[in-house]
Amino acid sequence: MKYIVANWKSNKTADEVEEWFDKIRVEFGKINSAKLNSLKIIICPPYVYLPLVKKLTIDFSLPFELGAQDVSPFGMGAYTGEVCAKMLTDFAKYVIVGHSERRNYFHEDDKFLGEKVKQINSMGLEAIFCIQDAETIVPEGVTIAAYEPVWAIGSGKADTPENAKQVISFVKQKSHVDNVLYGGSVTPENIKSYLAIGQIDGVLIGGASLVPEKFWEIIINASIY
Ligand code: PGA
Numbered sequence: 001m002k003y004i005v006a007n008w009k010s011n012k013t014a015d016e017v018e019e020w021f022d023k024i025r026v027e028f029g030k031i032n033s034a035k036l037n038s039l040k041i042i043i044c045p046p047y048v049y050l051p052l053v054k055k056l057t058i059d060f061s062l063p064f065e066l067g068a069q070d071v072s073p074f075g076m077g078a079y080t081g082e083v084c085a086k087m088l089t090d091f092a093k094y095v096i097v098g099h100s101e102r103r104n105y106f107h108e109d110d111k112f113l114g115e116k117v118k119q120i121n122s123m124g125l126e127a128i129f130c131i132q133d134a135e136t137i138v139p140e141g142v143t144i145a146a147y148e149p150v151w152a153i154g155s156g157k158a159d160t161p162e163n164a165k166q167v168i169s170f171v172k173q174k175s176h177v178d179n180v181l182y183g184g185s186v187t188p189e190n191i192k193s194y195l196a197i198g199q200i201d202g203v204l205i206g207g208a209s210l211v212p213e214k215f216w217e218i219i220i221n222a223s224i225y
Contacts, residue, residue: 002195002225003144003181003202004218005042005128006209007069007096017049018056023212025060033063036223040202042067042094042128043209047083050091067094067128070102073115075122085123095120096204098130100150114139128204130183134167138175145177146204152184154207159184161193161200169199188217195225 012020044067045053057064068091072082088095097116102108113129117139120127129142132150147167152159159167159182168180182194183204194200203222208214 001038001040001201002222003040003042003179003204004222005067005094005096005146005181005183005202005204006044006215007099007183007204007206008043008045008210009069009101009206010046011210012045012049014049014052017045017052020210020212021053021056021060021062024216025062027212027216028060028062036063036219038225039063039219039222040065041219044069044092044094044096050088054091065094066092067096068092069096069099071095071097071116071119071125073112073119075119085119085125088125089123092125094126094128094144096130096146097127098136100130100132100148100153103132104150110137110139117141128181129177130204131171134170134174138171138177140176142175142177144179144181144201145171145175146181146183147171148183148204154185156185158186158190161190161197164194165197165199172199186218188214188221191218191221192225195222 042065068088072084076084098113117127121141129145130148164182179201181202181204182200186203186205
């Protein structure tokens with residue numbers, strides 16, 4: 001089983017979400033969906049589009065699961081602006097935590113991220129915990145991690161499959177995490193090199209997941225692994 005996780009970040013209007021689905025559903029309509037049984041495809045839109053993405057996924061019978069891009073480190077209560085894990089359970093099964101953009105722009109530290117993971121686990125959701133290198137602390141209870149070197153994110157300069165494999169193997173040895181993905185400038189052209197090399201359990205995709213044609217090509221290229 002390989003994970004294909006789309007991280008849309010802070011992109012798209014509601015109309016653009018609909019356009020993305022209109023295009024991708026045509027592609028899915030052309031193939032036998034059993035061909036994609038080896039993939040777990042997880043779409044992580046901004047919070048406000050989770051209901052819309054859920055609806056379109058059901059309406060078009062697409063084999064997508066949903067993830068959120070963040071969660072509150074607190075439960076329900078007086079925390080203006082926050083979305084807590086319990087609210088997400090109606091829409092998402094997964095939550096991205098510890099992305100370098102959250103660590104850098106929003107100053108989220110290890111303790112804060114650990115609280116988020118606790119909230120996620122307490123509601124039966126699964127964290128997709130981003131680590132920037134082999135030394136990043138992975139909190140207890142994380143079952144999916146994503147190795148994302150900061151310099152490879154959005155830069156067009158992906159890490160080599162060999163190095164990604166080495167870091168990921170090390171992370172698996174030293175922590176309890178079963179599945180470790182690679183993220184950082186994944187494209188339709190390089191996806192196969194990550195999945196073919198072993199140890200890498202899938203990919204986390206930013207930029208290329210926004211473009212339906214590219215995302216579809218990634219799915220097709222990944223489906224043989
Ligand atoms: P990218 O982003 O694919 O645009 O490099 C990856 C990520 O930040 O998750």
